[in-house]
Amino acid sequence: MSSNRILPVSRAISEAIAQEMRADPSVFVMGEDIGTYGGIFGATAGLLDEFGETRVRDTPISETGFIGAGVGAAMSGMRPIVELMFVDFFGVCMDSIYNLAAKNTYFSGGNCKVPMVIMTATGGGYSDAGQHSQTLHGTFAHLPGLKVVAPSNAYDAKGLMTTAIRDDSPVIFMFHKGLQGLAWMASPDAAATVVPEDAYEIPFGQAKVVREGKDVTIITLSMMVHRALAAAEALAKEGIDAEVVDLRTIVPLDRETILISVAKTGRLIVVDEDYKSFGVTGEIIATVAEHDPSCLKAPPRRLAVPDVPIPYSRVMERFVLPNADTIADAARATLR
């Protein structure tokens, strides 16, 4: 196999899991349709064949049960990876996530650990409507005790998943459906990347400057990284040099990289596919405002879903989701 092989995000995730399962017998996977089907979004493809039904467990549709069981197993010496098929389904099982997984380390004064990965599909853009299209980045990031990861490409997905599995705290690993490289859903070409075969970690809390620029900073994550890069290309043709920062992890948040970039450009756009109010976009702007608002030469702008459920109709969904055009417009506006 070539060392320059290109993998889609789904394969990068399943490879990270497989390598950790080979290295560590305490790692196992459970969730709905993660066995025979290989995960509805391909994140567990091939695992059942290699590891068998004991370690790759199809569950009933019982999120309260199997995610709670994941917490118990994690506290009993195992390292479960549990798939919540769509993040939108968290309503069924949130108690175990935010009242147990997130808090038991604290409740034990650090004496207990919950080394569990909850991986879950996020995102819209394909008319799956309001219960199957959310990202909910801010919802999970808001709750103390959970680390929250949202990669934009295959290289990051593998490294972040490896780190997540090895982490002794609960990690919410949010992969965007539209980045997975599925046969039945469009995906940006740039989401599939060269992925090293050997296992590697990407430390949490390290954002990546994916495009350097001097005029305006665009902070974003997950699918919106690709939209921001497209906007930056359009802006470049007009002589506007945009810097694009991929957060990669929301918790922990790499505030330093944000501040360095904004100090350089003096202009800030934050783009998130999540709801606008009380979320990631506001947190990033607050970070800058608390540190040094004088570094901003223009009011910061944010692009996110305007506090409505994700609509089904294609024209309405396109209207509420940020895209390259709206991002570029926002950047131009800050430079006026």
Add this chain to the structure above:
Amino acid sequence: MPSKSQILWMYEAMEKARYYEDTMAAVYMEGKYPKFDIGAGTVPGEMHLAAGQEPCAAGVCVHLRADDAVTATHRPHHVAIAKGVDLKKMTAEIFGKAAGLAGGRGGHMHLLDPAVNFTCSGIIAEGTSPAVGAALAAKLKGSDAVAVSYLGDGAANQGGFHEAMNLAALWKLPVIFVIEDNGWGISVSKAKSTSVADNSVRAAGYGIPGAHVADNDTLKLFDVAEAAVARARRGEGPTLIEVETYRYYGHFQGDPELYRPKGEVAALKAKDPIRRLRDAAIADGTITVAEADAALARAKAEVDEAFAFARAAAEPAPEDALTAVFA
């Protein structure tokens, strides 16, 4: 035993639902190729079709009135049709058009028609407790209206369903839980997900009657549902019914169905419940061939008209996305 008019009503509702799903299956593929893209085409997004499950809808809804509430699943079309949801508005909704039930905001998993007390939703077992609430409201208002909660066999393992059954039993509420057992929760078979072979036995855990309807039998379900609805209207409390039914299509359109045993669908289609009902009713003289054909023609015409309406309807304005968030 159903009357002649009930037989014809059920037959027409089932043919309408079948023709609706088969039409939708074809329309759904418009614009999805050359490379299948779930977000492209005339009807985008996930599409869960219920062909084969028509008895569950017709055999229960034949006993219902407009003021009875129904909560259906992510696979809702057959039940919506049997409950009398406006077919043109429903189809326009699925096309994402302004004339749809929600003006295009909800789509195929979120069909809400208050005119006939119908809702459905996309999260598994999510409608069970709201059905209990509808039944509670009927009781508090002194009405003899009932509520029917549809769920799949996969949903019978959700905690919320069991809480709903306990609450309905505890408060003797007029609820009928109807499990559409099509054997599959996406790719996981009932045998691999459920600790009992027959979910109707779970009724015993809540002290309520449980009934099992084998092999997608419309007439048997008619009788069982008639008794359950009558019991509910009398104020004697809930009933759990499990119907062994068939899923002819995949979980969603585009599902590769690699998990499914070869020949399973063909074997199910060989005992198609709509044809069984039609043939039996003609054979015993309840209805004539001409009456059945007329019902079929009416059903198809209504569906064709609904699709034509939806196709011709206007797109919503993009900024309509911002309205209807609050009452």
